Amino acid sequence: MRVGTRGSKLAMAQAEKVCRLLKEAGVDAEPATIKTSGDIQVDRPLHAIKGGFGAFVREIDDHLIKGDIDLAVHSLKDVPTKRPEGLVLAAVLPRESALDVVITRDGRKLSELGEGSIVGTSSTRRSAQIKRHYPHLLTKNIRGNVDTRLRKLNEGEYDAIMLAEAGLIRLDMSIPVERLDPYTFVPSANQGVIAIVTKKDTDAFFAARKLNHMETWIETQVERIIISRLEGGCVVPMGAYACMVGDELDVICEVLSLDGSQQVRVRDTIPVEGYEEHAARIAERLSLAGGKALVDAAKKELRGVTDEQCN
Numbered sequence: 001m002r003v004g005t006r007g008s009k010l011a012m013a014q015a016e017k018v019c020r021l022l023k024e025a026g027v028d029a030e031p032a033t034i035k036t037s038g039d040i041q042v043d044r045p046l047h048a049i050k051g052g053f054g055a056f057v058r059e060i061d062d063h064l065i066k067g068d069i070d071l072a073v074h075s076l077k078d079v080p081t082k083r084p085e086g087l088v089l090a091a092v093l094p095r096e097s098a099l100d101v102v103i104t105r106d107g108r109k110l111s112e113l114g115e116g117s118i119v120g121t122s123s124t125r126r127s128a129q130i131k132r133h134y135p136h137l138l139t140k141n142i143r144g145n146v147d148t149r150l151r152k153l154n155e156g157e158y159d160a161i162m163l164a165e166a167g168l169i170r171l172d173m174s175i176p177v178e179r180l181d182p183y184t185f186v187p188s189a190n191q192g193v194i195a196i197v198t199k200k201d202t203d204a205f206f207a208a209r210k211l212n213h214m215e216t217w218i219e220t221q222v223e224r225i226i227i228s229r230l231e232g233g234c235v236v237p238m239g240a241y242a243c244m245v246g247d248e249l250d251v252i253c254e255v256l257s258l259d260g261s262q263q264v265r266v267r268d269t270i271p272v273e274g275y276e277e278h279a280a281r282i283a284e285r286l287s288l289a290g291g292k293a294l295v296d297a298a299k300k301e302l303r304g305v306t307d308e309q310c311n
């Protein structure tokens with residue numbers, strides 16, 4: 001089985017992990033790196049690349065459809081909820097960490113940074129959350145892989161950077177971080193989860209299925225139902241996090257205005273049984289409480305901006 005992925009260090013680490021797990025399950029698998037337009041045009045800002053971030057996933061999907069590869073490995077949060085005809089989400093691996101973390105040069109926490117300190121992030125969700133919870137801080141776009149971001153932090157261009165803890169874990173980087181409370185800084189839907197996409201009902205599909213982690217599947221489906229109902233896409237400041245405890249799910253979701261001045265959130269516990277309908281109802285509550293209006297306002301303001309970086 002050829003396991004296709006982008007050429008970034010993180011993507012390759014994810015594909016290697018899937019290959020290792022497939023082999024342990026008795027399936028012969030090897031990684032196949034695909035250079036996407038984003039990897040080729042590294043010197044251009046991401047928003048200048050046609051299609052933005054979702055384009056990477058679509059390019060890999062095209063190779064899957066053509067049959068160049070048998071399985072595609074992605075970060076689930078980058079995989080749009082609408083899938084091309086014939087392709088399916090076959091499996092998700094156990095969630096490593098849904099949390100966002102903050103890294104500073106001297107180990108200070110976000111709350112210890114002085115007035116006007118600059119936090120690097122390209123996610124509209126993260127910058128809206130920082131503006132809301134720490135209005136004295138500034139946010140500034142940052143691009144590049146984790147190594148590049150750390151270098152920019154160390155060179156003093158930023159006082160802090162905020163990113164997904166899962167990326168650091170997958171790259172085996174043990175650096176001191178501040179782990180942010182997910183009920184304050186609600187993570188992006190599906191953050192910290194590796195996904196395997198295949199053609200429907202193929203040998204590759206059934207092979208991938210063996211790796212599926214049911215608890216993570218249910219949590220991430222709840223999150224996907226919520227974000228797809230709000231139709232925010234990848235760039236709107238929105239978070240959704242579901243955590244399964246026994247036969248219940250603790251769910252929190254929120255939408256913010258781009259400047260963080262407005263925030264609508266819903267938190268509730270729902271039963272695992274019938275989770276699809278319960279998740280849809282939570283989405284409806286978020287929408288009616290003003291979430292939909294915030295999504296539409298943010299989309300309008302962001303018109304023309306493609307998914308520069310998924311939330």
Ligand SMILES: NCc1[nH]cc(CCC(=O)O)c1CC(=O)O
Nearest residue numbers: 075163164166167191192193310
């Ligand atoms: N938006 C890009 C992206 N897609 C997946 C991850 C991290 C790994 C994950 O969440 O699975 C990242 C980087 C980040 O948000 O810091």
